[in-house]
Amino acid sequence: MPKVDKEKCVACGTCVAMCSDCFKIADDGKAECTCGDDCKCDCNIDDVISSCPVGAISK
Numbered sequence: 001m002p003k004v005d006k007e008k009c010v011a012c013g014t015c016v017a018m019c020s021d022c023f024k025i026a027d028d029g030k031a032e033c034t035c036g037d038d039c040k041c042d043c044n045i046d047d048v049i050s051s052c053p054v055g056a057i058s059k
């Protein structure tokens with residue numbers, strides 16, 4: 001399951017725009033991954049990871 005490093009996240013919203021099934025902006029204003037290990041969305045998580053401007057997403 002992808003993880004967001006909230007210390008790095010600048011809340012740009014790119015990951016949410018690319019995959020709203022997996023990411024949302026949490027109450028703290030930072031992104032978080034909402035999918036579980038059985039995530040079946042059709043986004044390319046590697047593309048999302050490489051699109052984060054601060055490299056905050058890992059899997």
Ligand code: SF4
Nearest residue numbers: 009010012013015052
């Ligand atoms: S793309 Fe990266 S910096 Fe932007 S909201 Fe997502 S995790 Fe945060």
